[in-house]
Amino acid sequence: MLETPATRRPLPGIRRAAARIDAATPPQRDRAVDALRALAILGVVLGHWLVTALVADGGTLYTASPLSHMPWLAPVSWTFQTLAVFFMVGGHVATRSHASARARGGTYGAWLHARLSRLFRPVVAVLTLWTAATLCLLLGGASLTTVHTLLKLALSPLWFLLVFAALTAATPLLARLSPLWPLAVVLHVDLVRFGLGGPSWLGWVNLAAGWLVPYTLGAAWTRGELERPRAGWILLTGGAVTTAVLIGWAGYPASMVGVPGATVSNLNPPTLAAVTFGLAQCGAALLLRDRLRAAMRRPVAWAAVALVNLSAMTVFLWHQTALMATTATGLLAGRLPGLHTVPDGLEWVAARLLWLPVFGLVLGVCWAAFHGFEQGIRREGGRRSRVIRVHHRSQPAEAKAARGA
Template sequence: MEDGTGRSRYVDLLRAGAIVLVVLGHWLITALVREPDGALTAPELMVTVPWTQWLTLGFQIMPVFFLAGGYAAAGSWERCRAGGGTAAGWIRGRALRLLLPTAAYLVPTLGGLAVAGACGADPALLGMIGWALAMQFWFLPVYLAISALTPWLAALHRCWGLGSVAALAAAGAAVDLLVLGADTGWADRVGLLNYLLVWAVAYQLGLAWREGGPTARPAFAAALTAGGAAGYAALVGFGPFPVSLVLVSGEGVSNTDPPSLAMLAWLSAQCGLCLLLAPHAERALRARRRAGRLVEPLGRVSMSLYLWHMVPVLAAGAAFYLTDLAPEPEVGSAPWWAWRPVWVLLLAVLLGGLLAVLRPVDGLLVRLARRLRPRARTAGPGRAVVLLAGLAAVGWALARWAVLGLARDGAPDLPVLLAFTAGTALVAGAAGRWAGAGAADRTTGAGVQPDGAVEQLG
């Protein structure tokens, strides 16, 4: 079910549902403990209570987001080509829709950490806070890179069809087998390719899904679901892979750092299930139009939800744990789990208030995006080089923050901040002269919409 812009409300629902589950998952597993010396620590729940690793089968929902992102990008790129737009211009527009909200998030967070450090705050505490504020950043450089490859991934699909999905999956499996079989540093570096190859499988499947064909057949979706689930079970039961689909400290093999063969299998199962449910969900959304329209507001704030959702955790920790107002049962005990719904509800209220405060910022981002002309054509090799340099700089900076946090050693890392700032400026400055680059990008992807809303993270 698509509207006049080619947008599927079911795809919107998948994207919104994925973001909500990511946020709920992070809130659910956050465990805060006040130590006898007054320090606030955050023990790792999946180490303290190992059975909770099974929860990641439901909360590791990023395959669905990449699937929906590929579907959205396919329509957006198709309309751009039909209107005479360029690949560089399209890539620049998609990048700006991630970078502008990210820059708006970094200004207060980095500024607050710098001020706290200058006032003598404990560097170890600032390092933990900086890590919590950047733990979600891993997704941004990966999604930027895969989005930038969309024109070529679309061309690959036109040539090979679903064979392009199989080729990416085979390459990802080969890389993971190489990493498992070689105990050397260079193999680990090669393994980083799977951040692109494995997640690109779901993205490429989304591209294929929009074209219809085999992806619309229940038999294909059922086979993908059953085969992926069986593969995951075998790899975990008989292979070296852990149950957890997120990084857990102390594991010799991780399913997400980088994405593993087991992650690839579970990705296939999740995407297959989404395809299998698609016709039923479309009919339900068509029959209940009001319910379908409720998804749209959530889509508009999806980037803000993703970026800011750990801020309420820090605020609640300071307000209720450092003051001994919050109950502190043993982590993983029955009383601790009974407290979880109250904890999640509290964080939801705080985040709702924060998003209300941020509404004027969204308006500023809309006006800034218009001035930067996110749909402008970007032609010429010189501008393409500038764009590529900018993407490389911001990708490196975001990856560094994802690994080290925003305040390594208690203070913001100035070279990383400069790389992000310079990279964002290069991306913004890579536009060519406005040439009416054809159809506006009104798919589920981020962008400035006619009603002034910023529809993000798609």
């Protein structure tokens, strides 16, 4: 096909926009941090889209997982269960931000309000839409099983926000806490639960302690304790070997996500295996920092990562809704493979891969409709990208304060 001015125009336009974002970014900004956060969020999204099936059975929808029928696909969960990396990056950013706020004379209340408002503004839109959707479903005669299934999927990301918000609020107390302390708590909880036949409810202690491990690892990163490659290799090899031992000889599940019908879930609540696996992932993330910094020197790559970070909570909160909207709309055409069928074979996997771009398009529609809740109200008369405004507010003193924290 002959190239015309019309077909050549979009690419230079994208490059010019990317160049403006790149130029507006302070040189002292560690772009690897943003890249790791974007990869962690996208990993969770893709993981959910791959292992969550909504099976149509008559007029009812229920959840199923290909991991129930094909347990040998467990390595998929090893690749896409990336929440530990997100918590590590969150701990690093929060402790650095708090140190910067203190250096500027800011109060804890103002700092916490700024951080939590960014987390919870998008929640308002999700709750509003799903309240209306629930009423419509019930009035339309949908079964309670279907409504429960959809609500559980739509609102399940909120547990993550509540835990993350609690850890963020405790950042001043956690800034110098060693990750070994919460890791010891997780170890003893599992020892009592599984080794001594203790109560199952005790595992919910790990909902805080388990995610506190990577969060305080991020604080150690801020303190400069993880800069050498040796730290990354210790976490990667130690975490991987320990996880393999726990799965192979201690009876922990191989899947790092919950599997319907399984007696034990590594994630709900977190087990020792999930935590040690998270340490291995964090080690790999630390070892990738230099390569990510080099990759982020490319303006287009950096612009993409910056935009994902600006809408990280919107993407996270709405990705399950995108899956469900696609599934519900697809029912108009009947039971479609990879969308409404039981995930019990490689045919389902192949069909599901073909649906991923559709989920992405629907998520893009959700983003267009709701990302404004995350970014907040623009300043009066301000038309610049929030990427540019946020980066201009970053001062060299922030990096200095963070290094000294």
